[in-house]
Each structure stands twice: as C-alpha cells, then as structure tokens.
Amino acid sequence: MAPSPPAQQAPGVVVVFDFDRTIIDWDSDNWVITKLGATDAFHRLRPTMRWNPLMDRMMGEVHARGKTAEDIRECLRSAPLDVHVVSAIKTAAALGCDLKVVSDANTFFIETVLAHHGVLGCFSEIKTNPASVDVDGRLRISPFHDSATAPHGCSLCPENMCKGKIIEKIQAIAGAEKQHFIYIGDGKGDYCPSLKLGEGDYVMPKENYPLWNLICSNKQLLKAEIHPWNSGEELEKTLLKLVNKVISPPAQVSPVDCSKCESVTTELGHHQALRVPH
Template identity: 55%
Template sequence: MAASNGAGVVVVFDFDKTIIDCDSDNWVVDALGATQRFDELLLHLPWNSAIDAMMGELHSQGKSTEEIAGSMRTAPLSPHVVAAIETAHALGCELRILSDANAFFIDAVLAHHGLAGYFTEVSTNPAHVDAAGRLRISPYHDFHHGSSHGCTLATCPPNMCKGKVMEEILQELSKEAGKTRRRVVYLGDGRGDYCPTLKLVERDYMMPRKGYPVWDLIVADRHAVRADVRGWADAEDLETVLLDIIHECAAASKMEEDGGHQVVVPAECRSLPLASAPELAMPVLPKAIQAPN
C-alpha cells in the first residue's frame, strides 16, 4: 500500500509489556541484584518515588548509569514489535509513546534497537543524570508538593494520569487542518492504560493485551469504552492486529474522501472480526505479575 495510507493514523504505544515484553523498572532492579531492596522500598513509597530512591542506592553502591543503561539494552524486544513499528511508520502513521516508565530507560532501549527516529513524541516520567552521576527519576505529574493530576480514577498512579495526556493529544489533533481528526490507535496492558482508553471515541481503536489488567477492566464494563477494541496476546499478534487496523483505517479514510460512497475494502481487512462483547468475554488468560506500568 502507498506510504500515505496510514497518514490519518496516530499510533500511541505504552512501553512496558507492550513495546518491551517486561516491566523496565523490575528488569533493571533484578539485573542489578536489588530486587529485595526494591520490594522493601515499595512498602512505604509510591512506585515512581521508590524507583528514584532505588537508583540513588545503586549509585551509592558504585553502580554507574552506563551499567543501568546496559541492563535496559538486554530487555526483551520482539522482532515482531520492531517490524510493526517500522511498517506502521513506512505506511505514514505518526508514532508516539505514552508510558509510566521513564525517559532514561526508554531512550536506552530505543537507541539500542535503532527505533528512536520513528517516534515523534515520548510522554513519560522525566529522568536526568545529576552532577554526581546519579540517575534521578521524577514524576510526570508532580505530586510531591500537595498537587496532583486531579484524576479520581483509582487505576491512575499519583505520578501520572495517562488520560490527561491522551486528552492533550486528542485536543492537539482536533486543531489540525482538515475535515476529520486523525484516528488514534492506543496499545497498552496495565491499569494505568485504562484512563486513556476511556478518552477515545468511536473512530479510534484500543488494543489491550489479553489477560492483562487493562483487558480485565475493559471486559468488566465493555460499554464504558467507545473505541473499537482489538485485543492482542503476544508480539506476533500485536504486529498482525495493528497492521490490520492501519489498513482498515486507510480504507475508511478513502471512503470519507469519496463522500461516504462504498469503496473496495482491501482483502486483508475483509476477514477481520469486529471487536464485540462476546469476543471480549472470552476466558481471561492467567494474570501476569502486576506492575503499574
């Protein structure tokens, strides 16, 4: 298909357990032998604060930021996810990341796999290396000084409401010149991915990872989600489902351009099952260990 066929689509990826097949915080902590200490910190600190404190302790033990970045470079990233990113970009889609991980971990992975240039924006918890060489991780929404993001949804952690960020993305897209707003496809797995899911409308798509927390939340109240829901189980599934959606969006855009007249739907779209309540009521797979990302 021509490169312009995905020009009407913005694909927004979660990072942990979506682009990489693990939780980045846990991956680094486990790789550097600090699992038990991190678990202790989580007993009395919010997740985002605990990972910042953990980085401070690793620094005091002589662990360098290069060692931390090196551990992230070994995080599992499937060739199918790489292919999905490259193909979606080649088809003309705009790609973004919306993640409760942090900029340092995400940058390390994207740079290592040559993917940084594919994404126009990465919305995540800020990170920087201070003068002493210690990695600092900050909250996306500052909650340390009595303020908060204001979201009352229990699934949003105090440091980041992805729903607020999604609202900003949708407002930005609605201001673009053109008859209709570009379609958004959102991929995620965790509890924090539920709030942005609720911001999407009928012309958008949600791709929840089957058997993970956001899937369970969508199944529990299917009518709360207005977007077209298309589940995926693994990286190969992610690639197939995402590219099917992009081709489907291209066909829908062509129909809009033609004034709503029927157009020939590409063969790869005809056999696509519509996401429906029965599909989402399928037996839920065993849950993975839950992390807020």
C-alpha cells in the first residue's frame, strides 16, 4: 500500500544536505579505506592524485585484495548514524519539505547508508559522483563534472564538482515559484553553494569546520541567515525550528507520515540505484 501523503504540505521548502560529516558524522571514503585495510595504498597514492580519481583507484585496490561490492556495502552499514539526524530527515520529509543530497561522495556509498537506515525514500534527488559495479565486480567512481569535456570553471570548487552550479540548477527549475532553501554542510565545498543562497534562505554550517570558518572570515558575503550546529541533536532542533519558521502556521506531523521513508526504501531495495540526472 502506498504511504499516505502528509496532512499538511510545506511547498517551497527545499532542504539540501551534504553527506560526509553532515548526515553522517564521519567520512565515508576514509571509513571504507580504513576498514577494508587499504590505508597504506592510500597514503602512497594521495600525494600524486586528486581526490575523485584517487577514490576510483582505491576501489581498484580494494577489489584487488579480494573485497567485493557487498563487502563494501557491509562496511558502510556497520557505520553509525545519529538517531537525531534520522529523526530530522523523517520529520522534515513528513512535513512536506523537498529533501535533496548534494555531496562529493558517490551514489554507491550514499544510497547504501541511507537505505540501511530507512531514509533513502525521504530524498527526491541525490546529486553526487556516479558509481557503478563493473562486469568484474569492481566498484567504479566517476566525476560528477567531466572536466575533460566541460570544465565547470569555478575557482572555489574541486574540478569534479561545483555544488554552487548544482544549487543554481535547482533554483532555476524552481522558476518563479518562491522557494526557501535550507542548506546544511560542513566542508570547503559547501561554501560556493552557500554564496548562491538569497534573502529568505538559511545556511546551517557545522561549527569549527571549514564551511563555518570560511563564513566567519566574512559573513557579509552571505545573504542567507546563518544558523550553526555542532551535533546531531542540534542539527535536528535547528532544522525543524527553521522549517516551522517558514511554514505558517506550523505544520503538524503524524507517526504515519514519518513512516513513508521506510516504505519507499523497502520498495527500492538496497541494490537499486536512484536515477540521478546530471
């Protein structure tokens, strides 16, 4: 049976999450490399390669050591996810917010973690580096932007992904309809999209991380309101406070509404990838 729609919707509220050190309180690349015993190869190759092609190479190293795609999935499923973050995602989705992930991780890692914790179906879109398992069973990771054919030209971002351009495309699709954006992130790559937000939008930087430090260096450059956080519990409280600030009067959520995330995820299954357009 299809999940019931929320009793009250929050049209125009778009919540964009980073993934590493935001939805999860760890780095998915480092977690897999460390847990699957490939740190020596990582330290040997790191000085010679950019991050995105390095991660593709590291998946080759892991495959050469006899580790399968399912081993990588199990490794990711073993990592923790703060219950407050899970609650924040489910509640925001049940209130009718449009949830998206914009991350420099990859589809395989993100979908595995979100599906395992029952929240994959809460997200309408995941913008990240493509990943797939080839005919030999090796996980391949590709750049979101192919710099060889169409470099994005942003000096603030790594060559494989400009999150600012992604946010601009999301804003363009919204068109004339007023959208309130809430952007949640921690890293240097989250600074460019934060600069794209306008009045009536909100940015939630993780305190004492690169995004927070960049914002603090000149807060006047941002038009969006700044609301820092430093734990999963604070992320939940701050996000839901901002959602209810935008919704007038504040919407109410029922337990049935929250359950829609698990229902959608069960239908997708762990092995079915979302269709994520570039």
